[in-house]
Amino acid sequence: MANNHMLRNVIFLVFVLFSKVIWGTDLKKFPLLMPDINPYKDEFYVCTPIKIVSDKNFYIVGFEPNATMNVVHHMLLFGCTTPGSDSSYWDCGEMAESESDGKLQKATPCNSGNHVIYAWARNAKPLKLPKDVGFLVGKDSPIKYLVLQIHYSKKFPDSRTDNSGLFLLYTQRPQSKLAAVLLLAAGGRIPPKAVTFMDVECKINENKVIYPIAYRTHTHSLGRVVSGYRVTRDEMDVDHWHLLGKRDPLTPQMFYPVFDRTPIRQGDKVAARCTMDSSSRNRFTEVGPTNNDEMCNFYLLVYVEYGTPLEMTSCYDMGPPNTSWETDQLNNIPEAEASSPFK
Structure with a gap:
């Protein structure tokens, strides 16, 4: 062809x-x-x-x-x-x-x-x-x-x-500024009649400075809140969470301006959480492509001022029940902010 x-x-x-x-x-x-x-x-x-x-x-x-x-x-x-x-x-x-x-x-x-x-x-x-x-x-x-x-x-x-x-x-x-998208995605299994957190995090290991522009969330029908963060760690090994974006994923799934445009540097982490509500569902829900399945995606649109964008274009975690922010050794987690909708 x-x-x-x-x-x-x-x-x-x-x-x-x-x-x-x-x-x-x-x-x-x-x-x-x-x-x-x-x-x-x-x-x-x-x-x-x-x-x-x-x-x-x-x-x-x-x-x-x-x-x-x-x-x-x-x-x-x-x-x-x-x-x-x-x-x-x-x-x-x-x-x-x-x-x-x-x-x-x-x-x-x-x-x-x-x-x-x-x-x-x-x-x-x-x-x-x-x-x-x-x-x-x-x-x-x-x-x-x-x-x-x-x-x-x-x-x-x-x-x-x-x-x-x-x-x-x-x-x-x-x-003068080259754009890229970094996709954070969580896998996992959502039990019935429960509120479940699907977490993912990745560390920026490349010697580059990236500037966040916009974010986009994506789930299927069970998603209630998707939030994304830049995470920095101080000399006392305490994590500091800077909210990049937070959205009800059942609203139009477009790119929205980030809340914090502070540059993301080598050594920083980017983390996302999808809060899933299966209280009306009597079965387990797997991550997959159909409307009967679920997805947990946080897209971060960024640019670099010099050189080429990140070679890393995506990162994944296994999700519940295998991995979470806690099992990924993150601390000082903003539980309420990350998983609660805006009032």
Whole structure:
């Protein structure tokens, strides 16, 4: 299916020229949309790629969703060194069953160089990055492809198709601050009739200073509060918790400005907690891709002023009942603040 990539590459170049005629500025818009997909089954994950022009640098500075929550459960935009498939679209449920259903090839979104760039759910609004901040893709970036993943929770009737997706705002003018997304995710098992904390933390080991811009939360139906922190430790080995963001995950799942823009430095930790309420459920709930499962994700949008973004793009904890902030050796934990909704 290499011709599909070549065709979309040509479309990209044509659109660059067309954009300049329309806007007369260095900011352009590119449509990354599903190619008339028919979601033929429930809980359907599908990916479609574009190849970035290899001899040029592009800076993505904004995202305009072209989707509604009554059709699309959520969207993720991945930056890949190589995509999961050479097809123009494929079944890409990373956490779903490993066997193909025979209708589409099954593969992960990325074969190598997986970076989450953007995430959308629940009718979130467009996102525009701050001045001089952009995601570098193309020539001088490990991101050579963009892959759009959409999760359709319900199959479509008959042969109806969909072209939901994103409009990418981009420029070729170099941006002085390079953006990245750090994903914190917890696994685990949620017991019935209980309030359960799903915790995750990771240490910044790279010699870089990252500046938080915005955060996004994601759970399925059991999530009540998701909170994220920058954690610093003093000379007395006491942890100090600085709230980055806190949200009811059942509100629009867009990127919101962080509460604290203090830089995160080498040696600091980033931690997140999802408070799950299964008081109305009579069964155990596993982490998984469907609406009957759960997820606990905290996305942190950051930038660096010098050099390249963090090589670490995600971190995971096993979650309950195996791991928690306490088992991760964190202390002075703000239990009430982390797990209680704003009044």
